[in-house]
Amino acid sequence: MPNRLFIKLLLGFWLCSSLIIALVGLLPLLQQNHDKAPLAPHLEKVLAGVAQRMQANPSLIPSDFLRHWERHRSMEGKPLRLYLVNSQGQVINTNRVSRSVRNFMLMADEEKHPISHQFKDELVFGPYAFSLQGEPYFLYGRLPDSHPRPWFFFFIENKLLTLSLAIALSGLLCGLLAWHLGKALNSLKKSANALAQGDLSNRVDSATTERNDEIGELASAFNSMADSIETMVNNQQRLMGDISHELRTPLTRLQLSLALARKKGQQSTETDRIAYEAEQLERLITELLELSRAKLSTNETKVHLGLAESLSQVLDDAEFEAAQQGKRLTIEIEESIELSHYPKALSRAIENLLRNAIRYAAQEISLHATHSATQVHITIKDDGPGIDAQELEAIFKPFYRPDSARQRESGGWGLGLAITEAAITAHKGNIKAQNCQPHGLEVTITLPA
Incomplete structure (x- = not known):
């Protein structure tokens, strides 16, 4: 089966170029067909009358008969000029022949029968053929005449503008085709980026998957792949949770045995x-x-709540902990900030960050929260030793603990920041860390508002 996307591209560009060429090529033909017409009876009657007078009196030909006749005759108040042509194609009654008349003579010679042609400001007609003393003669007429010209004459007379419009039209048609293809590819790219950033629920929209071409097939395959990845990752997380839960049973028995041994004095x-x-x-x-x-994200449902209210307990605990260590915590949260979130998950994420900041800060810790029309920004900053630049992205991975400025002296297993990153991802937000100058660490959380 032929490549459907290839056919779309081929037909799109081929039809576009063919349409432009056809429109431009038809303009001269339209002009010719519009201006050229059979010789009207009243014009033929005028030429026949003059020819009959010359046939009746051959001596009129070398005389000024035609010039004298033109001075006293007109049609609808317009001066009429006549041209007498011999068998060699020479005009014998005047030496002044306009270019339009000469062009018309060539045109009429190709047609092989009398016609009339409307030039820009004059009407030329003929020829009326007659013979005199065995010699053929041809009579042409020219009449000043102008009439409303069709719209396409404007393009014929303004070739540069016509070329510009043709280029613009071609660009428009090709642009529509590019938009038709690019919109679907952009949707696919956004879904791929969202999946790469951890949003496993993101899928390509139905408008793209329902396309009857390779892009639609690719979008459907991408969604199938995303379904499989989401299922696999969720199963993995459930397995880790199930294993952790099951480990509690033997651990509880171990702790119970220890308690009994101590009770019996076997410590x-x-x-x-x-x-x-x-x-x-x-x-x-x-x-x-x-x-x-x-x-x-199975342990709670989202609620729409003010950020300061949702974090009040966590912030009180952090202020108390900082004060116990002789450090100062500055909190600035705009009261107008409200968003839909998981209260426990977000509180745990902020709590982990604040405890890390308090643990490693020299004296100052700050939390600032601001918002825009679409996002909420939370920044937690300390004046501690910071982290090596190459480890800034890795600190959010499970079981990762840096060996640089922030030492392993705190114990722990490197799960606190992984829990924080998971909670922020569940809110479809993002988190990043960067070192401050001259020292310290700044963690920025961005959540959808």
Whole structure:
């Protein structure tokens, strides 16, 4: 089966160029057909009358008969000029022959019968053939005459403008074809970018998938691929959550056994170590479950609420924690900011960022929230040591902890920022980190308003 997209491109450009060539090529033919007409009876009667007088009196030919006749005759108040032509094509009654008359003689000779032709400001007609003393003669007439010209004459007389319009029309038609193809490709590109940024629910619109060409087939294949990826990733997250949940059962039994051993007086350095590691394992499992819930967004529904109200408890806790460490937290949130969000997920994301900032800040931490018509911007900044530039994007990956300025001394497993990134992605937002000058780290969250 022929390539349908190839056929669209071929027919589009071929029809476009053919249409322009046909329109431009038809203009001279339209002009010729409009101006050229059979010789009118009243004009033929005038030429026949003059010819009959010369046939009746051959001596009129070398005389000024025609010039004298023109002075006393007119048609509808317009002067009539006559041209007598011999068999050699020479005009014998005057030496002044206009270019239009000469052009008409050639035109009439090709037609082989009497015609009339409307030039820009005169009407030329003939020839009326007659013979005198065995010699053929031809009589032509010219009459000043102008009449309204059709619209296409404007384009014939203004060739540069006609060429410009043809180029513009060609560009318009090709532009429509390019838009028809580019719109679908742009929709496909947006969906691919959204999928790459973690929005697994994004799909190519139905207008693109319903196209009966290769682009429509590609869009359908892309949606099928996106469905498979979303299912696979969700299954993976559910598996991680299920495994983490199942690990709690043997861990609970282990902690219960330790409690019973301590109750029986069997406490030792080894049991204390086992209890510590069990506690660490409990915290790890809790964070894994939190990461799974954040990625699946199955633990709560969205609400439309003011940002300051939604984060009030988290901000109070952060101010208290900063004060306990002798550091200052500055909070600036516009009261008018409202958005649809998952309160627990967003609060956990901001809480993780604020705790990191407080932990590594020297003295100052700040949180600023502003909004525009379409977005909400939240910026958390500290004056700590910052992070190596090559690690700025990796810090949001699960189990990643930088070995540079922010050390591993805090413990943890590198899941806090991964949970934050998952929560922001669930809101269809984005998060990025960058170092400040002369030192410090700034994390910016952008959410749809």
